[in-house]
Each structure stands twice: as structure tokens, then as C-alpha cells.
Amino acid sequence: MARTIRASLASLSFFILITGLAYPLLITGLAQGLFPWQANGSLMKSAGGSLDGSELIGQPFTQSEYFWGRLSATGDHPYNATASGGTQYSVLNEALDEQVKARIVQLKVADPENTAPIPVDLVTASASGLDPHISPAAAYYQVTRVARARGMREEDVRSLVASHIEQPVLGIFGEPRINVLRLNLALDSLLQ
Numbered sequence: 669m670a671r672t673i674r675a676s677l678a679s680l681s682f683f684i685l686i687t688g689l690a691y692p693l694l695i696t697g698l699a700q701g702l703f704p705w706q707a708n709g710s711l712m713k714s715a716g717g718s719l720d721g722s723e724l725i726g727q728p729f730t731q732s733e734y735f736w737g738r739l740s741a742t743g744d745h746p747y748n749a750t751a752s753g754g755t756q757y758s759v760l761n762e763a764l765d766e767q768v769k770a771r772i773v774q775l776k777v778a779d780p781e782n783t784a785p786i787p788v789d790l791v792t793a794s795a796s797g798l799d800p801h802i803s804p805a806a807a808y809y810q811v812t813r814v815a816r817a818r819g820m821r822e823e824d825v826r827s828l829v830a831s832h833i834e835q836p837v838l839g840i841f842g843e844p845r846i847n848v849l850r851l852n853l854a855l856d857s858l859l860q
Contacts, residue, residue, distance in 0.1 A: 712849060720853060725749055726800045727849050732778055733817035734855070735810050737848040738789050739771060741797030749798060768792065779813040801845035804833050818855065828854055 699707035710723035721727045726737045728746040740746035757764035771791040775782075787806040793799075807829045815825040832851045836842040 712853065714853065714856070721849050723847060723849065724800060725798050729848065729852060731817075732813055734852045735802070735807055735814060735848050736790065737802055738799045739767065739791070739793040741793035747798055764792075779810075782809065782812060784809055800847050800849060801834075802848055804829065804844055804846060807846045807851065814855070818859070828858075
């Protein structure tokens with residue numbers, strides 16, 4: 669019996685060391701060595717050195733002079749990564765319908781002269797509710813409002829949007845997209 673307990677404890681200790689210490693240290697070391705930007709949260713800082721957010725998590729931009737991202741689906745604290753989870757309502761769900769209608773009203777109030785069709789990613793949340801990207805169409809939809817709020821020419825804002833379009837990974841995975849935080853930081857840098 670004692671021999672069985674000793675063997676079990678030795679086996680348990682071995683696997684604790686391997687899976688609880690050695691493996692995490694190895695993976696952390698590899699991540700820090702090969703992908704330090706991503707391993708440390710892809711944190712973005714302004715020219716002054718202040719932390720502005722993560723490239724990987726959406727931010728709650730609501731002012732007219734900024735591009736707005738997708739809706740957050742993380743409850744009372746927008747873009748809270750600890751509250752992320754499955755957020756897609758069925759197309760027949762009344763809560764989704766109410767969310768979409770509220771966002772359409774918000775977009776129309778912010779830019780009443782814009783009669784273009786509203787891109788779907790401006791009125792719905794992503795699966796995680798944290799998506800930091802919007803489609804180029806969603807960014808172009810907002811150009812007039814942002815240009816007017818900043819006192820800029822629409823052509824300049826449109827050009828900035830075009831320069832921030834990220835292509836699909838390896839040219840085939842995903843869709844063209846724009847990181848909203850990067851775009852808004854680029855807008856702010858123009859005014860400095």
C-alpha cells in the first residue's frame with residue numbers, strides 16, 4: 669500500500685512539474701521570444717507614451733470626431749474582455765431587433781444627412797462582443813460625420829481610411845478590415 673502511494677505521489681509530482689511548471693515556462697518563453705508584441709497584449713501607446721488600449725479589443729468610441737466600432741455585447745461595461753462570450757442573438761430575437769433599431773437611431777442622429785445604407789457591422793456585435801475591427805464600408809459610412817466634427821476635408825479622412833485597410837491574412841483568410849483604435853489614433857496624430 670505504501671509503495672502504491674509513493675508511486676502515485678511521485679507520478680503526481682512529475683506531472684505537476686511538467687504540466688504545471690515546465691510547459692507553461694517553455695510556452696511563455698517561446699511567446700516572449702518569438703511574438704513579444706502579441707504575448708504582451710498588443711498594447712498601443714500614443715506618441716506621448718500613454719496607454720490607449722489593445723489592438724485586439726474594441727474600444728468604446730462615442731464622440732462624433734471618432735470612428736465608431738461594432739457594438740459591444742459585454743453588458744454594462746463595453747468591451748470588457750472578462751465578460752466576453754457567445755453574444756449572437758437569433759435573427760428572430762426581439763433583443764437583437766431592439767439593439768439594431770437603437771443603433772440605427774444613434775447613427776441617424778449623429779449624421780442625419782447620411783442616406784447611405786448602414787453597414788451591418790455598425791448595428792450588430794461580433795461573436796465575442798469585443799471585435800476591434802470594422803469593414804471598410806462601415807468606416808467610409810462614417811467619413812462625413814468625422815470630417816465635419818474635426819473640421820477636415822472629407823477627401824483627407826477618406827484617404828486615411830483607405831491607408832488603414834488591412835487585407836485578409838495570407839490574402840485568403842478573412843475579409844478586408846480596419847482596426848478602429850489604430851484609425852482613431854491616426855486621426856488624433858494629424859492634429860498634433
